[in-house]
Amino acid sequence: MDGSIKKILITEEEIKEAEEKAGKILSTEYREKPLLLISLLKGAFIFLADICRYIDVPCRIDFMETKSYFGGTESSGSVEIIKDVRHDISKYHVVIVEDIIDTGRTLNEVIRMLKKRKPLSVKVVTLLDKPARRTVKLNADLSLFTIPDLFVVGYGMDYDGYYRNLPYIAELDL
Numbered sequence: 001m002d003g004s005i006k007k008i009l010i011t012e013e014e015i016k017e018a019e020e021k022a023g024k025i026l027s028t029e030y031r032e033k034p035l036l037l038i039s040l041l042k043g044a045f046i047f048l049a050d051i052c053r054y055i056d057v058p059c060r061i062d063f064m065e066t067k068s069y070f071g072g073t074e075s076s077g078s079v080e081i082i083k084d085v086r087h088d089i090s091k092y093h094v095v096i097v098e099d100i101i102d103t104g105r106t107l108n109e110v111i112r113m114l115k116k117r118k119p120l121s122v123k124v125v126t127l128l129d130k131p132a133r134r135t136v137k138l139n140a141d142l143s144l145f146t147i148p149d150l151f152v153v154g155y156g157m158d159y160d161g162y163y164r165n166l167p168y169i170a171e172l173d174l
Contacts, residue, residue: 002174003159003172008170022144023056026057026142027056027057032057035060036087036095036119037052037055038061038062038063038096038097039063040066040099041065046155062086063083064083066081066082066109079106089117090120096111099127099157100127100128102130124140125144126140127155128157130148130149150171151174152172153166154167
């Protein structure tokens with residue numbers, strides 16, 4: 001395994017505080033509405049698990065798995081859907097829970113695909129936004145942190161399958 005932690009960028013405490021605020025916003029927005037949270041695996045699973053605890057309205061949870069990195073540090077530009085949602089999303093307000101928006105290509109493709117299924121609405125909440133890398137016109141409806149153009153790991157995000165278990169966000173020294 002190549003790469004090591006260069007420095008911690010966002011602490012566990014900072015993440016929890018931001019998630020609590022985001023959970024309150026989502027709870028207010030979706031009160032009395034059918035809510036479906038869709039996590040993009042594998043990177044967003046920890047973020048989904050933690051943020052949903054701060055949402056105090058009934059919600060369902062589902063998962064999609066996509067692949068665009070294929071073992072490196074650069075998105076390939078090709079998006080492969082590995083696992084699709086199981087719910088009929090036309091009955092829900094869908095909130096896509098994403099770990100990081102980098103180029104935006106993967107998320108843009110997922111949104112396009114989900115909108116074809118006619119959900120009541122589609123919004124995106126992301127833990128990290130990296131606008132310097134964006135190659136498509138896409139913004140999250142709710143972004144917890146904006147980061148510079150660094151390769152980051154932790155809190156579900158990985159480098160070749162490693163570092164997902166870190167409770168914070170760190171820059172990787174490659």
